[in-house]
Structures are given as structure tokens and as C-alpha cells.
Amino acid sequence: MSKRSNLTRAKTNKKDEFYTQLKDIENELKHYKDHFKDKVVYCNADDPRVSNFFHYFSYNFEYLGLKKLITTCYQNQEMDLFSMHDMESAIALVYEGEKDKGRIPTVENIGVIELKGDGDFRSPEAIEFLKEADIVVTNPPFSLFREYVAQLVEYEKDFIIMGNNNAITYKEVFPLIRDEKLWLGHHSNKTIEFMLSPEYEKWDRVDEEGNKYGKVPAISWFTNLDTPKRHEEIILYRSYSPEEYPKYDNCNAINVDRVTEIPKDYYGVIGVPITYLGSHNPDQFEIIGITKTWDNFASKTYPRQTQISSNGRKSIVTKLNDGGVLKLDEAPQKGTYYMIDENIYIQKYARILIKPKKVVE
Numbered sequence: 424m425s426k427r428s429n430l431t432r433a434k435t436n437k438k439d440e441f442y443t444q445l446k447d448i449e450n451e452l453k454h455y456k457d458h459f460k461d462k463v464v465y466c467n468a469d470d471p472r473v474s475n476f477f478h479y480f481s482y483n484f485e486y487l488g489l490k491k492l493i494t495t496c497y498q499n500q501e502m503d504l505f506s507m508h509d510m511e512s513a514i515a516l517v518y519e520g521e522k523d524k525g526r527i528p529t530v531e532n533i534g535v536i537e538l539k540g541d542g543d544f545r546s547p548e549a550i551e552f553l554k555e556a557d558i559v560v561t562n563p564p565f566s567l568f569r570e571y572v573a574q575l576v577e578y579e580k581d582f583i584i585m586g587n588n589n590a591i592t593y594k595e596v597f598p599l600i601r602d603e604k605l606w607l608g609h610h611s612n613k614t615i616e617f618m619l620s621p622e623y624e625k626w627d628r629v630d631e632e633g634n635k636y637g638k639v640p641a642i643s644w645f646t647n648l649d650t651p652k653r654h655e656e657i658i659l660y661r662s663y664s665p666e667e668y669p670k671y672d673n674c675n676a677i678n679v680d681r682v683t684e685i686p687k688d689y690y691g692v693i694g695v696p697i698t699y700l701g702s703h704n705p706d707q708f709e710i711i712g713i714t715k716t717w718d719n720f721a722s723k724t725y726p727r728q729t730q731i732s733s734n735g736r737k738s739i740v741t742k743l744n745d746g747g748v749l750k751l752d753e754a755p756q757k758g759t760y761y762m763i764d765e766n767i768y769i770q771k772y773a774r775i776l777i778k779p780k781k782v783v784e
Contacts, residue, residue, distance in 0.1 A: 441617035443562045445475040454609045458648050460488035465556030467544045468563045470496040484520045492518040513542025569595040588612045588641040591697045592773045594717045601710045608644030611701035615642040659687035672750040673721045694774035711776040714747040728761040746770045
């Protein structure tokens with residue numbers, strides 16, 4: 424187990440040090456090969472000692488036709504880059520390929536720049552590298568995902584980054600999705616096994632070298648680079664009926680619980696789970712909004728209601744005002760429900776509101 428004193432840095436960074444495995448990087452980035460030719464790639468949240476993003480791009484530099492690879496990372500007092508540098512400051516690595524094609528990257532051909540600041544992606548030095556970059560690719564700190572994406576948008580950068588699928592519901596992120604400035608990559612809403620920093624006290628397994636690994640659910644790739652998958656049509660086979668597809672009590676849209684259940688013959692607004700975005704085709708559906716209070720989707724406001732939990736516990740809440748609501752004739756046998764006077768309601772988790780772009784014959 425790690426000593427308590429070793430947790431200081433992890434706490435400061437909110438335990439965001441999840442190191443992506445090479446197989447997961449390869450499985451996603453192979454779909455973007457044509458985007459990388461003659462581009463400067465920047466990985467601005469990557470410790471080069473353990474970053475497989477650095478590994479992937481440096482070893483595939485010629486294959487991808489890259490112009491330059493830049494990586495920066497937070498200050499690390501124990502940095503010993505390739506056992507050749509002993510620095511107490513943050514660093515940047517700059518790699519411009521091997522003169523002899525086909526050779527693997529070597530320390531002599533990787534420029535090591537000692538930074539004045541701490542290497543944070545928001546630092547002036549990191550921003551200067553960002554300005555030079557064409558595409559940003561990394562696994563950024565999940566707790567800073569809002570700020571991270573905002574910076575990419577501000578500087579108008581292309582990107583392929585990892586994040587929690589629930590980031591879809593952030594008021595700083597969803598408008599970008601609605602306006603087609605950001606979408607999900609080839610792999611979304613997956614449980615990913617990351618290598619963990621030594622400071623973690625819980626893990627799922629330890630390899631032969633003592634590295635800890637933990638499984639994190641609901642991980643997605645977020646990007647603004649187009650691929651053929653994004654334009655694959657969703658096959659619809661279900662027919663609409665009012666009984667099977669009830670309308671929300673507080674929104675003029677029908678509820679759909681699974682992407683496979685989207686009706687083929689309904690042309691109004693449809694509420695679908697956020698997992699729908701992994702299949703979204705902008706040529707087939709338009710994204711209208713999301714059932715979150717900050718998006719002003721609701722047509723009515725509810726007074727205080729009695730919440731009845733699955734264990735029968737009752738409490739007074741205002742929960743119904745933050746999501747799509749269905750009115751029921753009788754209380755459900757499982758799950759939480761709400762009562763206002765004699766009326767019974769349930770609330771659905773955040774729904775993406777979509778509308779078909781074309782009529783299916």
C-alpha cells in the first residue's frame with residue numbers, strides 16, 4: 424500500500440491520473456489516420472514515462488506522416504526521463520521524427536525542454552504549444568473536463584480526447600454537441616481499464632511489475648474530426664403507438680428508453696438516452712436539446728412533491744423539475760416515484776431531444 428504522505432499530489436490533482444493503455448489508443452486512433460498527415464500533434468496532459476499517447480505517436484510518426492509531436496505534463500519531482508535527465512521542473516518533449524526512416528525514436532532525437540511553470544495545460548507555456556498544434560490528443564483530467572474543452576474551442580483546435588460519458592450533460596459541453604462542434608468518437612460509453620498512479624489505494628489488479636489497474640465505467644472518446652462511422656444510418660424497425668411511446672408530462676416529446684426502440688414513423692421530438700450519441704447520424708436526426716433545467720426544455724414547473732424511494736422511504740423534494748417526467752396511472756413496482764396530491768410521476772434520467780430530418784417511407 425502507498426504511504427499516506429504519497430497521496431498529496433493525487434489529492435491536488437483530484438486523482439485524475441488515469442494512464443490509458445496502448446490497445447485502447449490504437450483501437451480508437453486507427454480510424455483517424457488521414458487526419459494526421461502533415462499535422463502537429465499535441466498531447467498536453469501526458470507524463471512521457473508512462474504515457475501511451477506519447478508511445479503511440481512517436482513510434483507511428485512516419486506511418487501517420489506527422490510533422491511534429493509535442494507533449495507536456497505536470498511537474499514531477501521524481502522525473503528521470505529515460506534515465507538521462509534529472510529535473511525538478513515540468514518538461515515538454517518535442518519530436519520531429521528520425522532522419523533515418525524506419526528507426527524507432529531515441530532520446531537523442533527527442534527534444535527535452537525544461538519549463539518555467541508547472542506544465543498545467545492552462546499555463547502560458549502550454550498555451551503557446553497549443554497555438555502551434557493542429558490536433559490535440561490525450562486523456563485530460565476528468566475533473567477539469569469543462570475547462571479543458573472550453574480551451575480547445577477557444578483556440579479552435581481539432582481534438583480526440585477521452586472523458587466520462589456523463590460529460591454529455593454538462594451545460595458547457597452539450598451546446599457544442601447540439602451545434603455539431605463536438606461529437607462522440609468510434610468508441611463510447613465503455614468500461615476502460617486504466618493504469619493508476621501509485622497514490623491510489625484501491626485497484627482491480629496489479630501486473631507482474633507492480634503497476635495498478637482499475638476499471639472505470641462510462642468512458643467515451645470526444646472529437647470534432649469526422650469519420651465515416653458518424654454518417655452510418657441507424658436502422659429503425661419499430662412502429663409508433665401512443666401506448667408504447669408516452670409523451671412527457673412537462674415536454675412535447677415522446678420517451679424512448681433504448682436507441683433500438685426509436686420508432687421509424689414518428690416525426691416529432693423524441694427523447695432518447697444519452698448513449699444515443701454513440702450512434703448519432705447528423706444526416707438522419709437533428710439534436711434539439713436535453714432534458715436538463717439549464718436548457719429550458721420544460722413546459723411546466725412542479726410544486727414540491729413527495730418522493731417515495733424503492734425502500735418505501737418518503738421525503739419532500741423538487742426533483743421533478745430537472746428532467747423528463749412521465750405521469751403514471753399507478754405506482755411502479757420497482758424504483759423511485761413521486762406524488763403530487765394523488766398524481767403519480769416518474770422521472771427519466773437525462774434525455775437527448777432529437778427530431779428526424781427526413782421522412783421514412
